[in-house]
Amino acid sequence: MEITKTLGEFIIEKQAEYPDATGELSSIFASIRLAAKVVHREINKAGLADITGAAGNENVQGEQQQKLDVIANDKFKAALSARGVVCGLASEEEDTYVHFEDGLCKNGKYVVLMDPLDGSSNIDVNVSVGTIFSVYRRLSPIGEPVTEEDFLQPGRAQVAAGYVIYGSSTMLVYSTGNGVHGFTYDPSLGIFCLSHPDMQFPSDGKIYSVNEGNYVHFHDGVKQYIKYCQVEDKKTNRPYTSRYIGSLVSDFHRNLLKGGIFLYPASTQYPTGKLRLLYECNPMAFLAEQAGGCAIAGVSERILDIKPTELHQRVPFFVGSENMVDKLERFLREFS
Ligand code: AHG
Ligand code: MN
Ligand code: MN
Ligand code: MN
DSSP states (O other): OOOOOBHHHHHHHHHTTOTTOOSHHHHHHHHHHHHHHHHHHHHHTGGGTTOOSEEEEEOTTSOEEEHHHHHHHHHHHHHHTTSSSEEEEEETTSSSOEEOOSHHHHTOOEEEEEEEEETGGGGGGTOOEEEEEEEEEOOSOTTSOOOHHHHOOOGGGOSEEEEEEESSSEEEEEESSSOOEEEEEETTTTEEEEEEOSOOOOSSOSEEEOOGGGGGGSOHHHHHHHHHHHSOBGGGTBSOEEOOOSOHHHHHHHHHHHOOEEEEOOOSSSTTOSSBIIIIIHHHHHHHHHTTOEEEEETTEEGGGOOOOSTTOBOOEEEEOHHHHHHHHHHHHHTO
């Protein structure tokens, strides 16, 4: 692949389009880029460095924390608190939000929410995982400690969001509200290079992603939609293909490139859904809408319009190609 533009150059170029931007967002991306390279390195040697498997404690989600969950969380937290631009962090792996105390960060204008390692159950079996991040302007006065309100903003207020996918290649995909752009990491040069400018969700697709093991517990509308995907109908390209990796970032990324829909509905085990609104659904919904796709929690319930009430709240999540999400929504409405 010929080297086109690095992530840093692209951000500066885009920066020029916002005269009032002070380069702080670029600094946040520089932190994320650095931490992503470090986590890429850790993941790629995990089997040799005894950093696979459980860390031996439970996180606030009630999940068995994996060693790499903790390592990724610490790397991103260290990188984000080192440049004095971010004043606070919320993370899947932190019980509550973290205020970056030191002098420099006190005047930071932004807060970051993140899922440091998404799909961590895949680590030990060498299947792709990701990191998800979401950036907001703080609401509380600069110089004061951050408040929970800084983190409980609706997804529509995000100034940036993105993910890193540690797959057959490592990519960083982000949006600052001006389209979605993908960068592929070249480990031999240590740089992310623009490889997927202006990524767009195909309006339709032939892939549906859902953990069908939970089928019996799904809402009738979801069951009917899954049946619809499976029925033979040449005119509408059905039956669709079922693809489920078990890492939101990976399932989302494949559907973004090929067209498709991802579903994580409510179930008896997760009565309000499993995925976390603040650092999984909101950033992915921001990217989806920026790429011409759609993300809902239910009938007429856009993910980005939900007013969060707590840091780790869970919501049902349906995201992907616009026509497929619309079709699902019709089934939810008809069988409500
Ligand atoms: P995490 O590893 O950050 O806790 O997230 C796992 C999530 C998401 O990545 C994936 O889509 C979903 O869990 C898979 O859940 P099931 O194993 O229940 O299908
Ligand atoms: Mn987890
Ligand atoms: Mn996750
Ligand atoms: Mn995680």
